[in-house]
Amino acid sequence: MATQYPKKKCGVLGATGSVGQRFILLLADHPFLELQAVGASERSAGKRYKDAVRWKQMTPMSERLSQLVLRDCKAEQFQDCDIVFSGLNSDVAGDVGMETNPIAFDHCSRKQWLIQVHFLEMEFIKAEIPVFSNAKNYRKHPLVPLVVPTVNPSHLDLIPHQRKEFGLKKGFLVCNSNCAVIGIVIPFAALQAKFGPVEEVEVFTEQAISGAGYPGVPSMDIVDNVIPYISGEEDKLENEAQKILGSLNAGASAFDEQKGLTIGATCTRVGVTDGHMAFVSLRFKNRSAVPSAEEVAQAMREYQSEAQKLGAPSAPKEAIFVFDEPDRPQPRLDRNINNGYTVSVGRVREGQKGGYFDIRFAALSHNTVLGAAGSSILNAEVAVIKGYV
Numbered sequence: 422m423a424t425q426y427p428k429k430k431c432g433v434l435g436a437t438g439s440v441g442q443r444f445i446l447l448l449a450d451h452p453f454l455e456l457q458a459v460g461a462s463e464r465s466a467g468k469r470y471k472d473a474v475r476w477k478q479m480t481p482m483s484e485r486l487s488q489l490v491l492r493d494c495k496a497e498q499f500q501d502c503d504i505v506f507s508g509l510n511s512d513v514a515g516d517v518g519m520e521t522n523p524i525a526f527d528h529c530s531r532k533q534w535l536i537q538v539h540f541l542e543m544e545f546i547k548a549e550i551p552v553f554s555n556a557k558n559y560r561k562h563p564l565v566p567l568v569v570p571t572v573n574p575s576h577l578d579l580i581p582h583q584r585k586e587f588g589l590k591k592g593f594l595v596c597n598s599n600c601a602v603i604g605i606v607i608p609f610a611a612l613q614a615k616f617g618p619v620e621e622v623e624v625f626t627e628q629a630i631s632g633a634g635y636p637g638v639p640s641m642d643i644v645d646n647v648i649p650y651i652s653g654e655e656d657k658l659e660n661e662a663q664k665i666l667g668s669l670n671a672g673a674s675a676f677d678e679q680k681g682l683t684i685g686a687t688c689t690r691v692g693v694t695d696g697h698m699a700f701v702s703l704r705f706k707n708r709s710a711v712p713s714a715e716e717v718a719q720a721m722r723e724y725q726s727e728a729q730k731l732g733a734p735s736a737p738k739e740a741i742f743v744f745d746e747p748d749r750p751q752p753r754l755d756r757n758i759n760n761g762y763t764v765s766v767g768r769v770r771e772g773q774k775g776g777y778f779d780i781r782f783a784a785l786s787h788n789t790v791l792g793a794a795g796s797s798i799l800n801a802e803v804a805v806i807k808g809y810v
């Protein structure tokens with residue numbers, strides 16, 4: 422099916438980082454997304470990729486990639502690209518105030534906002550190059566789809582409205598969610614489709630070191646240790662799911678967030694290289710027909726997302742893989758199921774009798790694949806299939 426789509430030339434911004442390297446691996450051999458250009462900071466621009474990068478992947482880089490010359494992350498240097506994927510840090514990707522202060526969006530008209538803000542990702546969309554971003558800056562912007570490809574690819578249908586509001590013809594901005602959020606919203610989507618709204622969640626995460634980029638957390642801090650705090654992370658866990666699980670209005674011009682979904686989060690960093698674990702307790706809104714653990718596991722096994730139904734080439738066979746074994750999932754063993762595009766779930770149990778929560782489970786997601794580069798690529802595939810690129 423995938424071969425029917427025209428080839429699209431892709432650039433990767435932040436190509437030397439943890440997420441950037443993962444983009445490059447996932448784009449190798451892609452049926453219609455071709456790696457055309459790589460960009461990084463001024464420190465790296467002008468160097469051959471192999472001389473600038475600290476390659477930390479298990480697969481060696483290809484000869485072609487090793488010889489690619491890194492470009493400055495300037496839109497005029499990526500005019501030969503149909504799409505760019507951004508693995509840029511948030512301080513260069515966009516306006517840092519935007520994600521925490523949505524009111525700031527109202528201080529200028531939406532179009533003025535686009536013209537006034539001079540950050541890298543904005544520069545690209547203004548140059549009519551679509552951007553798929555992993556940075557946090559614009560996730561909560563009312564005109565920016567926040568898409569987890571196996572949950573809400575239908576939110577991409579706001580793109581024509583975004584273009585109209587921003588005065589763009591081809592450019593647009595689509596964001597991925599936070600890497601730990603992705604691992605919980607996929608199971609929530611499966612459960613809500615079958616049993617109605619989830620109302621209250623308590624989640625505890627154990628997040629991998631690669632989530633902090635490279636070199637990330639110093640080894641002296643993380644070996645033989647758990648760090649019970651990740652700056653800014655709990656806020657994202659508590660506030661991004663409502664937009665992802667919400668709906669697009671009838672005119673495809675605004676998102677209605679899922680109301681009444683309350684999430685409490687505790688995030689920790691552990692000495693695992695890749696793969697975030699999330700331990701979830703949840704309560705359904707409908708008190709009259711609370712599902713059993715068995716029904717919950719079955720609903721997750723049966724879940725099929727729109728990305729899968731559309732035949733996107735990177736869509737996993739199972740959006741959720743459910744283990745019966747009590748000691749799974751484990752990051753080292755299970756993070757690469759379906760090339761890292763699947764969230765694996767285990768320990769599905771009912772809550773304590775008479776207790777507050779209905780269901781408990783553990784979820785594992787590969788933070789640089791499903792949690793970052795892989796989701797961006799899958800979002801781009803869906804955008805191509807839907808004709809937005």
Ligand SMILES: NC(=O)c1ccc[n+]([C@@H]2O[C@H](COP(=O)([O-])OP(=O)(O)OC[C@H]3O[C@@H](n4cnc5c(N)ncnc54)[C@H](OP(=O)(O)O)[C@@H]3O)[C@@H](O)[C@H]2O)c1
Nearest residue numbers: 435437438439440461462465508511555556600632634635
């Ligand atoms: N790591 C994860 O699991 C994960 C998951 C989801 C989302 N994210 C988000 O993805 C983004 C990238 O994360 P990461 O972990 O890959 O970070 P990283 O390893 O620190 O990589 C950052 C990249 O940005 C480039 N860069 C830095 N300053 C720049 C500038 N002024 N101009 C152009 N390029 C610049 C770096 O290039 P040089 O090599 O030249 O410095 C490098 O390629 C962040 O916004 C992060 O929050 C990360």
